[in-house]
Structure formats: C-alpha cells, structure tokens
Amino acid sequence: MKDTELFQLALSLMPPWMVEECAFDVSQKRLDLHINFERGGVFVCPVCGRAGCKAYDTEEKTWRHLNFFEHETYLHAFVPRVQCPDCGIKTAGVPWARPGSGFTLLFEALVLAMAKQMPVKAVAGIVREHDTRIWRILHYHVNEARAREDFSKVRRVGMDETSRKKGHRYVSFFVDMDRRKLLFGTPGKDAATVEAFARDLEAHHGDPAQIREVSLDMSHALIQGAGEHLPNAQLTFDKFHAVKLVNDALEEVRREEQKSHHELKSSRYLWLRNPRNLKRDQHERLAVLLGQSHLKTGRAYRIKLAFQDLYTQPVRTAQDYLSRWYFWATHSRLAPIITHSRDAGAAGAPRKGPTTRSPSRLAKLVLTAISPF
Ligand SMILES: [Zn+2]
Numbered sequence: 001m002k003d004t005e006l007f008q009l010a011l012s013l014m015p016p017w018m019v020e021e022c023a024f025d026v027s028q029k030r031l032d033l034h035i036n037f038e039r040g041g042v043f044v045c046p047v048c049g050r051a052g053c054k055a056y057d058t059e060e061k062t063w064r065h066l067n068f069f070e071h072e073t074y075l076h077a078f079v080p081r082v083q084c085p086d087c088g089i090k091t092a093g094v095p096w097a098r099p100g101s102g103f104t105l106l107f108e109a110l111v112l113a114m115a116k117q118m119p120v121k122a123v124a125g126i127v128r129e130h131d132t133r134i135w136r137i138l139h140y141h142v143n144e145a146r147a148r149e150d151f152s153k154v155r156r157v158g159m160d161e162t163s164r165k166k167g168h169r170y171v172s173f174f175v176d177m178d179r180r181k182l183l184f185g186t187p188g189k190d191a192a193t194v195e196a197f198a199r200d201l202e203a204h205h206g207d208p209a210q211i212r213e214v215s216l217d218m219s220h221a222l223i224q225g226a227g228e229h230l231p232n233a234q235l236t237f238d239k240f241h242a243v244k245l246v247n248d249a250l251e252e253v254r255r256e257e258q259k260s261h262h263e264l265k266s267s268r269y270l271w272l273r274n275p276r277n278l279k280r281d282q283h284e285r286l287a288v289l290l291g292q293s294h295l296k297t298g299r300a301y302r303i304k305l306a307f308q309d310l311y312t313q314p315v316r317t318a319q320d321y322l323s324r325w326y327f328w329a330t331h332s333r334l335a336p337i338i339t340h341s342r343d344a345g346a347a348g349a350p351r352k353g354p355t356t357r358s359p360s361r362l363a364k365l366v367l368t369a370i371s372p373f
Contacts, residue, residue, distance in 0.1 A: 005019070007019045007022055011035075011075075013035065014095070015038060017035055017037055017094070017095065018036060020036040021033075022034070024071070029071050031072070031074070033075050034077070035077040036078060037055075037080065041055070041080075042054055043055065043080055044092070045086070045087055046082075046099065048086050050085075056082060056083040057080070057081050058078035058081065059078070059091065062075070062102065064107055064129070065096075066106050066107055075096065079091060079094060101137070101140075102133070107127075112137070112138070114127075120138065150204060150205050151201050154176050154183065154206050155210060156212060157174055157213070157214050157215070158174070158177050158214075158215045159172060161173070169187070171185055172186055172193040173185045174197045183197070183200075183201070184197045184201075189221070190221040190222075191225030191228065191229075192225070194225030197229070198229040208231070209232050211232065213236060215235075215236045216237065216238075217240075217241045218245070223235060243304075246308075249337045249339065249340035249341070250301060250337070251271070253297050253300040253337060254268065254297040254300070257295065267297075270286045271297065271300075271301050299332060299334060300337050303329050303334075303337055310325060330342070
C-alpha cells in the first residue's frame with residue numbers, strides 16, 4: 001500500500017477526494033498532506049444541496065489536523081467553486097472541515113474535549129495555536145449547540161451570581177432546577193439580567209410566563225426583575241440570605257444593648273456562630289449570658305435559633321412552623337427583629353410575583369419580631 005493510500009484510509013476520504021501527496025519533514029516535525037479531487041468530479045451545491053455540480057475553478061486552502069504522533073499535521077486542498085444553475089458560483093464544502101474554519105473537524109473535536117477540562121490558554125499552549133483561534137472554535141460550536149436548545153419544558157429556575165474578580169464584575173447564571181442544567185449566563189446582577197434571561201428563554205422556545213418557581217438571593221434588583229419578567233413565578237430565597245437577615249437583626253439588638261449591659265461587649269461571635277462551633281469557654285460564657293433572662297439579646301438569640309430550625313422541619317409542617325415563628329418574632333418587642341423577621345418570613349415562605357416591599361421594609365419584618373417596643 002502506498003503512503004498516500006494509507007492516509008486516504010486514515011482520513012476516511014471518499015471519491016472524488018483523494019490524498020495526492022504527503023510530505024514528511026522530520027526536522028520541522030511536520031506532516032503535510034495534499035488532497036485533490038479526480039478530474040471531472042462533481043459536487044453538491046453548498047447552498048441548495050443540488051448534486052452533480054461541476055467545478056468552476058478552485059481555491060487553495062489549508063487546515064490544521066490532529067497531530068500525527070508529535071508532528072503537526074496540515075491538510076492542503078484545491079477546493080472547487082461549483083457552478084449551480086440556481087445559486088451561481090459557490091465554494092463547495094469539504095467532508096473534513098466546516099466552512100470557513102482553518103481546522104479539521106477532528107482537530108476541533110479535540111479542542112472541545114480539552115476545553116471542558118482546562119482553561120483555553122492551556123489548550124492553546126498544548127496544541128500550539130493562538131488562544132483567539134481556540135476561542136473562535138469554542139464560540140462557533142457553543143453558539144451552534146445553544147441554537148438547537150429547547151427550553152420549552154423549563155418550569156423551575158435557580159439564579160445565582162458570582163464575581164469574575166474578587167468583589168466586582170458580576171456574572172449571573174440561570175439553571176434549570178429539574179434537569180440540573182445551566183441555561184444562561186450574562187454579566188451583571190441586576191433586573192436587566194433577568195430580562196436578558198427571559199429573552200433568551202423565548203429565543204429557545206421557552207415562555208417566561210411558564211416559569212413557576214424561581215430561587216434567588218434577596219437582592220431587591222433581582223426580586224424586581226423576577227417580578228417583571230417572570231410574572232407567574234413564585235420566589236424562593238435561599239437559606240443563607242434569610243438566616244443572615246435574622247443574624248443582622250440579632251447583632252443590632254446586641255449592639256444597642258451593650259451600651260447599658262457591658263457584659264455583652266465583645267460577645268458578637270458567641271451569638272452569631274453555630275453553637276456547635278463554639279469552644280468550651282465560649283459555650284460557658286454564652287450560657288452565663290443566656291442565664292440572664294432580662295437580656296434582650298438572649299431573647300433575640302432564641303428567635304434566631306428557632307428560625308434556623310425552620311429548615312429542619314418536615315415540608316408539610318414547615319408553613320405552620322414559620323407562621324408561629326413569625327408571630328413570635330413580630331411580637332417580640334425587639335425592633336430590629338420585627339423589621340428583619342418580615343424579610344426572613346418572606347424568605348422562608350414562597351411568594352408570588354413582584355414584591356411591593358422595599359428591602360428595608362422587608363428587613364423591618366424580621367427585626368420587628370425582636371423589638372422591645
Ligand atoms: Zn444551489
């Protein structure tokens with residue numbers, strides 16, 4: 001078997017395409033395969049698909065292919081421009097690459113596989129290509145794959161944001177909670193990000209009005225955005241943000257009270273930390289403080305522990321538990337608790353549609369429960 005036939009087989013080339021010549025440069029660590037088509041070969045029109053189009057002229061093109069062992073491998077071919085009676089003169093497609101790409105499909109498949117596992121810069125380093133060329137491959141295939149996505153069955157969405165750099169430049173992500181699949185990502189973390197998601201949903205056969213549930217953090221902008229752009233969704237706030245509200249209220253109570261009760265000074269972490277994580281001497285100090293029944297901070301602390309317990313309740317009794325907790329908190333005569341408990345109560349209970357409360361008003365709810373007034 002001739003070497004050209006061997007490469008012809010390896011590339012799975014079918015007539016009229018054939019490997020005409022191969023040049024192996026050991027010192028350059030490079031293999032060049034020259035592909036040509038048989039004289040009189042006919043091609044398919046790339047626009048309308050008509051078969052049997054004759055070559056009008058040719059253009060020489062080069063594609064980077066998978067390495068042949070350690071040798072960078074390039075395919076070269078004179079690609080015909082075909083004359084179609086309906087579409088005019090068009091460049092024919094080739095079976096080893098997509099139109100406009102300087103890489104073969106196999107090379108692109110390798111890049112896609114690697115990019116799932118490592119940063120693009122690392123991929124670029126390994127295959128010895130500039131990273132902008134690697135990005136171009138990724139953008140093409142990601143856009144192609146996303147264009148085929150069908151979001152018509154999405155009903156429950158989770159939103160979260162992360163910062164690209166510490167402290168700023170946020171990116172928001174939207175996830176299908178049922179299929180555990182990333183749907184959409186966009187810069188920012190405001191109401192406009194929810195709108196962008198809703199538009200993307202529509203572009204993929206989804207319907208924002210069909211979204212029944214959204215889980216998000218307690219950002220006013222996101223709540224507003226969800227209310228406007230996902231009109232029928234119940235909002236659920238995550239535990240972290242709800243518990244933080246109650247903790248903030250507790251700390252407010254303590255800070256106010258320490259002015260008259262010096263024993264509360266420097267005790268902040270005793271109240272905020274999970275009791276399980278306290279050291280023995282911290283436990284003891286907390287127990288002494290809790291033993292002073294007149295301390296408002298102690299009352300606020302019990303309300304906070306009870307709120308955390310909400311998340312360990314069985315689903316069927318959780319609503320009832322929350323209602324009782326809410327009554328307790330809002331009648332605690334501890335102002336910060338009353339204020340914040342309204343927020344946390346709202347966070348514990350799924351709500352419909354846009355909020356009419358401002359964040360500070362929500363905050364008032366939780367704190368009200370602790371209020372001494
Ligand atoms: Zn045509």
